[in-house]
Amino acid sequence: xxxxxxxxxxxxxxxxxxxxxxxxxxxxxxxxxxxxxxxxxxxxxxxxxxxxxxxxxxxxxxxxxxxxxxxxxxxxxxxxxxxxxxxxxxxxxxxxxxxxxxxxxxxxxxxxxxxxxxxxxxxxxxxxxxxxxxxxxxxxxxxxxxxxxxxxxxxxxxxxxxxxxxxxxxxxxxxxxxxxxxxxxxxxxxxxxxxxxxxxxxxxxxxxxxxxxxxxxxxxxxxxxxxxxxxxxxxxxxx
Numbered sequence: 730x731x732x733x734x735x736x737x738x739x740x741x742x743x744x745x746x747x748x749x750x751x752x753x754x755x756x757x758x759x760x761x762x763x764x765x766x767x768x769x770x771x772x773x774x775x776x777x778x779x780x781x782x783x784x785x786x787x788x789x790x791x792x793x794x795x796x797x798x799x800x801x802x803x804x805x806x807x808x809x810x811x812x813x814x815x816x817x818x819x820x821x822x823x824x825x826x827x828x829x830x831x832x833x834x835x836x837x838x839x840x841x842x843x844x845x846x847x848x849x850x851x852x853x854x855x856x857x858x859x860x861x862x863x864x865x866x867x868x869x870x871x872x873x874x875x876x877x878x879x880x881x882x883x884x885x886x887x888x889x890x891x892x893x894x895x896x897x898x899x900x901x902x903x904x905x906x907x908x909x910x911x912x913x914x915x916x917x918x919x920x921x922x923x924x925x926x927x928x929x930x931x932x933x934x935x936x937x938x939x940x941x942x943x944x945x946x947x948x949x950x951x952x953x954x955x956x957x958x959x960x961x962x963x964x965x966x967x968x
Contacts, residue, residue, distance in 0.1 A: 731758040732856045735776055737769040737783035737795065738762075738814075743839075747782070750845050757852065766794040773802065778809060779856045785815035785822060796826050803829050810855025812848075814839050823866045831860040838863045884926045892919045896938055 734757055738744040744762055751757045761772035765788040773781055781802065787794035799811040810833040813826055823836040835851040841863065842848055854861040885893065888909075895905040906916045924930050929937045 731756055732780055732852060733758050733760045733776065733778040734780045734782055734852065735760060735769070735772045735778040736762045737764075737766075737772075737781065737787060737798075739764045739784065739786075739788050739791075743784075743842075747842060747848075750842070750848065751782075751852075754845065754849060757849070765789060766798065769794075770798060770801070773798075773806060773809060777806065780810045780812060780852050782812045782852065783814065785813050785817065793822070793825065796822065799826055799834060800829060807833075810834070810852075810858070812837060812851045812855055812861075814842060816840075818863070818865050820866055823862055827860075833858050833860070835861040836863055836866055837861070838865060881927050885923060889919050889923050889926075892916060893923055893941060896920070896923075896941060 734751065736744060736747060736751075736759055738747060741764070744764065748759055748762065751759055760776045760778055763769040763772050767789075769781075769783060769787065772778075781798070783795040783798065785793060785795040795811075795813045795815075799813060802809050802811060811826075812835040813822075814837055815822060816839045818838060826834055826836050833855045835855050837848070837851050851861045882890075891909055892905060895908055900908065902913055902916045902920070905911070906913045909916070911919075921930075923941060924937050927941055929941060
């Protein structure tokens with residue numbers, strides 16, 4: 730039996746192009762196409778395809794609708810495999826797709842779509858319950874993992890990370906002590922240890938708190954890394 734596919738893509742030209750590529754392979758049957766998230770969700774409910782092939786961004790929001798729908802299908806139709814097509818090689822999108830497991834999920838860059846063999850490999854993989862990540866995205870994941878493994882934040886104890894999290898919220902030592910049920914002296918001891926482990930022992934006092942907070946926020950993805958802030962500026966608050 731052919732692999733039944735629902736295709737989601739807001740661009741008519743791209744949608745027709747992908748349809749023609751898949752139509753040339755008898756192993757695939759396109760049972761529905763949609764150009765926005767509500768129509769795509771309805772098609773999955775109605776057709777119960779083997780695979781959903783979708784763009785990462787779809788109307789009405791044009792943000793991460795494809796990934797969010799893949800998450801929904803884990804609950805509503807866990808048997809449906811999902812191939813997300815994206816022009817973004819940022820590994821954070823792939824990590825979001827795989828947040829609840831890699832089985833039945835594939836992340837493929839749109840630049841690969843013209844290669845029918847690669848597109849079919851992704852469709853076959855998720856239809857069989859497997860997974861596939863674009864090699865370029867996988868390289869990004871490896872680099873990100875290596876960077877995280879080398880982070881000095883890994884040297885902090887659990888309590889020190891809690892204290893650093895309070896610093897990132899702009900709290901004073903007294904407020905941190907009250908929040909974590911510590912003495913003010915205990916907070917100061919933890920903060921000195923944090924600064925030492927993060928290589929900030931020689932920085933100015935205000936700058937230490939700012940830089941330590943930014944290191945934590947950047948590592949957790951709460952801010953975009955960029956130019957170093959002014960040493961006297963308050964730390965950015967997590968959103």
